[in-house]
Structure formats: structure tokens, C-alpha cells
Amino acid sequence: RSSSAAGVRTWGLIDLFESWLWKISYLSPAKPNSYTDELQARGIDTYSIRPNRRDELQRVLRAVKPTVCVFDRFFAEEAFSFVVRETCPEALRVLDTQDLHFLRAGRQEQAARSSEPDACISEVMGHLPSAESAALLRELAAVHRSDVCMACSPVEAALLSERYGVDRRKVLLSSFLCDPPDTGGNPGFASRQHFVTIGNFRHP
Template identity: 35%
Template sequence: MNQIKKLLIIGFVWPEPKSSAAGGRMMQLISIFKQNGFDITFASPALDSDFMVDLASYGVEKKTIELNNASFDSFITELNPDVVLFDRFMIEEQFGWRVSEQCPKAIRLLDTEDLHCLRTARQKAFKENRTFTLQDLLSEEVAKREIASILRCDLSFIISEFEMKVLNDLFKIDASLLHYLPFLVDEMTEDHLLELPRFEERNNFVFIGNFLHEPNWNTVQYLKETIWPLLKKQFSEAVLQVYGAYPSQKVLQLHQPKNGFFIMGRAEDANEIVKQARVVLAPIRFGAGLKGKLLEAMQCGTPSVTTTIGAEAMHADLPWNGFITDDSTEFAKQAASLYQDEKLWLQSQKNGIAIVNECYQKNNYASELISVVTSLLNDAENHRLNNFMGSLLQHHTLKSTKYMAKWIEAKNKN
């Protein structure tokens, strides 16, 4: 790119790469745009947190903004970005109309993180004890909001190939509005394994996940109530360490050292903890997107046992780095055998490296991403002409959202 382009990222929260996969994903995106010469400002209405990344150390300007406040209009007009990236559809709903009004030429990108409507509908079906079907999405309120947001943007980043298929087949979203972008990590070699702790140097089962995320809390409940008693029968010395940011009191109450079940709280360095563990357990029963904890396990050379939802869209047609099962008895049995059988463990570890290199190679996706964004910058007008539904939604939603925001703004002044 000849001249420096300005990118404004509007974050739902400040990035916390050590607390969640979403935080790690955001830092991956920042890294790619930065390496390709973009001047980046990261703005968010969220409160600062003790665990947020120091954006300045990455050469990114930090800006706190307010919801339902015209001060954002002045800020973005002065900044005049070439590209605006919305972090999740809720942020596009809040700020998209202001961006469109103040900087109509700016390219509008949406990072969906995962399809919220898919996660919500699966969670609902699970709680109601019924089988989830894709048709459930059509009556989901969140789906209407999320799909409208995708249509209003010039391009949306979709993290899962399964979700790409849902958007194409069920919601009939044009392929030109979607860009497949999984987690992006460096290549691993077999030599990398030599730097990791060996089978006999590792101990314990581990689960790791941010407890603000409902699927993680549900997973830990399931581990404690169902999986763990079965696993202890198979392997009486088993110890499970559960790590995660923001554990609530109900999470902490599951701590039961006598039974080998330890609630450890926030991990100072998740990578180190997963590297020292022998097996990752992730019996996830609902959710969407890709599971950062399972990719991290592969990078740490740690085999895992998970469910079909956990492994969804994560490994192409390659063998998993451990086992995939939805049956609790089978889950416990396979976890015990993976923990105790070194040959099986080593093969699973190698499977993980193959998946990382085949499915998440940063070099395979970074240049394509920049190429697509550059193409949009050069031909935004034609791209938008071909997205009539997006223009229609932009027109109507802009008006309704705008006047609701103006009403809240006026109310706040009184």
C-alpha cells in the first residue's frame, strides 16, 4: 500500500489476550494490519481492566469513547479513518450509523468472533432439553440483529467454516460479504516438540476458559457432576485443575481437593499451564465459533478430549489430537487411556501439530486478508451497489437506531 491507511477498531471490550480467545484473536488482527502499514486507533466504551493489553506497546493509539454521545461524531470526523473494524455486531449496532453518517467512504468491517445467534440458539435448545436444528436460528431474535449487521457491513470476518456454510445456505448471504478468517498462528515443526515437556514430565488433567462465557461455566459443571466421577472410577489418582478468568462464587464452590478437583482461578500464563498438563478436557455442550483453548492445547503439544461441538470446524478432515465423543462414559474412558498410554499420547500430539499447520497458518491467510481489504478500498462504490439489501438496511436502521440514540443522549443531558 503506497500511503499509510488509518484503521479504527471499535472494541466491545479492551483486548485481554490472557483472559479469552477473543482477546487473542483481536491481537492477531492488530498484528496483521500493523505489519501491513496501517496506522491503528483502538476505541472502546468499556471500562479499563487490570488485565487489558498495553496497546501503546504495540504502536496502537487508545481512545475511550461513550455510547449514545455525539462526542464520537467529532472524534471520528477528526480521525477520518479509511477502514473501521467493529468488534462484534453489538458494537456495529451502536456505532455503525455514526460511522456511516460521518465517514461514508470508510470501509466497514465486522469481526463476528463467532455467530452469537448460533451460540444462543444452541444454549436455549440445551436448557430446554431438546435437539437443536438450524431452523431454530430463523426464529432467534439475535439472528435478526446479527444478520442485519452483517448485511450493513462491507465485509464480515467469519472464524468457522461451519458458520460460513450456515450464513451462505440458511441466511443466503452473498459470498462477497463474507471472509473466512480462522485463528492465525505461526507454523510448528516437529523440532518444536523437543522444546516442550515430555510425557513423563507432565501431570494432571486441565480445563481452561473464561467464566464470563456461559459455555465454559456449563462445561465445568458437567465435568464436576458427570465426567469426573466416571473418570475417577477409571483412574483413582486423577487430578483436574480448572483455570479461568473471572470465576464466580458458584464456580469457586466446586473446589474439592479431596476428590482431586481443583478450582485454580485465573491463569497467570495459560500457555505454561497447558504445557505442564498431560491432557486437556473440554466436554463443551453448546457454543459456536472455534475453541481457542483447543488450538492452544495443540500448540502446547497437549492432547485433548472434547465433544463434536468442541471440535466443530477445527480440524478439517484430519485426525483429532486425542478423542471426540459426546458420550460421558466414553469421554471418561478415552481421557484415562490418553493420560496413561504414552504411544497414543505421542500420536495425538503429532496430530495436533498437523492440524495447526494445515488449518491455522498465519502466512496462508494474512496476505489474502490485506488483499481483500485493499480491493474494497479501491472499489467500495461498486461493492456497495451490489449489496442492495445492505443499503436498504443501512437506510432504515440508520434512522431508527439514530433516533433512539439521540433520545437517550437527550435524556442523559436532563
């Protein structure tokens, strides 16, 4: 559940949909694993769908008959939305960006170009990709194809609508989908010492 921020967010969406008493089906190109077992234990139907197998995906969609289809990140929208649109034209297609990947990638490239990381924070945070950026164009195309786009932060929501012309009515601000931890028992800063960081070094 907590292997990544995106994973926590996806579980949060599932919790939300269950609270609305929605029937949930989970389709993934990944091989079945422990997460599949956990989903099934919660009564969620799971399907392993192979990429580039239109007929297989169509069979599942016709059986499930979704009224709402959520794509986690634009990669999934690129790979599967055209089949959903063709097979279930009445289904609402929702893109959960899980952050704007073109912005993350651009900031990472900006940081890598600097020999003084501490001095480049303002440049990194202010970075916007060029209009020719393939990552920007791909992700914006996915946003425009979708009926609703879920943005993680007010800054990203404003960026989509104000800079890139996405209709405000289709941009849904959806920041956190998990309960905050109980920090009441933590010691105050004055009584703390040392430092630890947790991560995979993929995002500076």
C-alpha cells in the same frame, strides 16, 4: 491479551494490521485499563467513547479519518456503525463476528433443555434458531449492514451464505489470528495422567 478467545483474536488482528504498516486507532466504550496501556505502548492511539454520544464519536472519527473500520462483534456494529456510515461514508465497514452469537446462544439453550447432556450432543450441534429468533435477526442485520463479514469457521461461513443468503463475496473466512503453540516438548499421551479444564462455565 489472552483473557478470552475474542481478546486473542482482536490482538491477532492488530498484529496483522501492523504487519501491513497500517496506522491503527482503537476506540472503545470501556474505561481505560491495562490493555489501554499496552496499546499505547505499541504506538496505537486509543479513545474512550461513551455510548449514545454521537457528537463525541463524530469528533474522533473526523480526526482519525478511517478508511477501514472493524467492529468486534455485532453489538459494537449496532451501537456505532450508523455514526461511522454517516460521518465516514467512504470507510469500509468490517464486522468481525468472533463467532456467530445466535448459534452459540441457541446451542446453549438446547443443551440446557436436556436432562442428559451426553445424549444431546447431536441435537446441540445440529441446532439452528427459528426465523423469529431475536438474536438471529439482530446479528444478521449487522452482517447485512456491513461491507465485509469475517467468519471464524468454514461452517459459519457456509451457514451465512447458503442458509441465510449473505452474498458470498462479503463473507471472509478468517479462522485463527495467532501462532500455534510449540508442543514439541510435550510428553506423549501414554506418559500423561490426570485432567484439568480451564474456563468460566458460561459456555457448556
